[in-house]
Amino acid sequence: MRPACIEVVMKTVKPDLSQGLLSELQCPGCMEYMLPPIETCMNGHNICSKCKPKLKECPACRKPLLNMRNFALENLTRKIDYPCTNRKFGCKETHSVDFIIDHQVTCVYAPFTCPFLKHNKCAWIDILKNLKNHLLECHSQDVREQNGETNLIINPESKELRGYKVMFAYNEMFYIYIQRRATNYYIAVTYVGKPENASKYGYKISFKKSESIESITVCHVSRSVNEELNKIFESGNCFKLPYDLLKRYVTCDGQLRYKLEIFEVSPVR
Numbered sequence: 001m002r003p004a005c006i007e008v009v010m011k012t013v014k015p016d017l018s019q020g021l022l023s024e025l026q027c028p029g030c031m032e033y034m035l036p037p038i039e040t041c042m043n044g045h046n047i048c049s050k051c052k053p054k055l056k057e058c059p060a061c062r063k064p065l066l067n068m069r070n071f072a073l074e075n076l077t078r079k080i081d082y083p084c085t086n087r088k089f090g091c092k093e094t095h096s097v098d099f100i101i102d103h104q105v106t107c108v109y110a111p112f113t114c115p116f117l118k119h120n121k122c123a124w125i126d127i128l129k130n131l132k133n134h135l136l137e138c139h140s141q142d143v144r145e146q147n148g149e150t151n152l153i154i155n156p157e158s159k160e161l162r163g164y165k166v167m168f169a170y171n172e173m174f175y176i177y178i179q180r181r182a183t184n185y186y187i188a189v190t191y192v193g194k195p196e197n198a199s200k201y202g203y204k205i206s207f208k209k210s211e212s213i214e215s216i217t218v219c220h221v222s223r224s225v226n227e228e229l230n231k232i233f234e235s236g237n238c239f240k241l242p243y244d245l246l247k248r249y250v251t252c253d254g255q256l257r258y259k260l261e262i263f264e265v266s267p268v269r
């Protein structure tokens with residue numbers, strides 16, 4: 001058994017060492033803590049790999065930057081825990097060099113832009129927790145809150161061939177992208193949250209011709225909002241049907257109505 005006094009010494013020394021090392025790891029370019037690879041200038045100042053390609057000279061001494069890594073400092077990064085870059089927004093988590101990036105990607109304190117930034121030029125930015133209230137207050141016409149099922153209407157003849165909606169179901173949020181490209185009609189449902197949870201939800205899209213037995217129903221698994229939309233469209237991991245086929249479902253008032261239902265996918269046994 002280890003003597004009690006050594007235990008005490010180890011616990012008090014480690015945080016100081018960590019703090020000292022962290023201040024050594026502060027990048028002179030972005031002031032964030034550097035993760036490997038760490039490179040240097042000709043005077044030995046360190047620079048992070050995000051800043052280096054953007055800089056012509058060392059921000060500390062104005063001398064040229066070299067293609068030379070500081071392996072000694074990189075090895076020391078294994079000995080400490082990094083505070084999350086969202087600490088200024090309230091995140092108190094710290095993680096080792098191997099896990100800090102994974103945490104930051106899904107950190108609930110990460111600043112989030114409004115999904116209507118591009119479509120309506122909405123400049124809202126805050127943490128994800130506050131997004132639902134903002135959407136309900138400012139974009140209610142494009143938000144559906146019925147649990148799991150809703151009717152969406154598109155005017156297929158309108159010049160605006162892109163549609164964008166937000167839907168809440170199962171206390172989760174989904175972004176719905178609607179697009180006509182050439183002869184095809186695409187609808188992709190993406191899950192907002194940890195990417196590994198996206199496949200827990202599926203969606204069913206149904207078109208039905210009134211007063212007829214004709215109908216189309218397509219089911220897909222939802223994708224992560226972090227995925228590139230073009231890739232989702234091109235890979236076929238979404239609703240995709242020729243517009244000619246869907247034209248049959250355009251109502252006499254010129255709208256294409258469909259029912260979108262989000263459901264939980266039960267694990268395959």
Ligand SMILES: [Zn+2]
Pocket residue numbers: 027028029030031032047048049050051052
């Ligand atoms: Zn930097």
Ligand SMILES: [Zn+2]
Pocket residue numbers: 041042043044045058059060061062063
């Ligand atoms: Zn320098």
Ligand SMILES: [Zn+2]
Pocket residue numbers: 084085086087091092093103104107108109110
């Ligand atoms: Zn965080």
Ligand SMILES: [Zn+2]
Pocket residue numbers: 114115116117122123124134138139
């Ligand atoms: Zn907004």
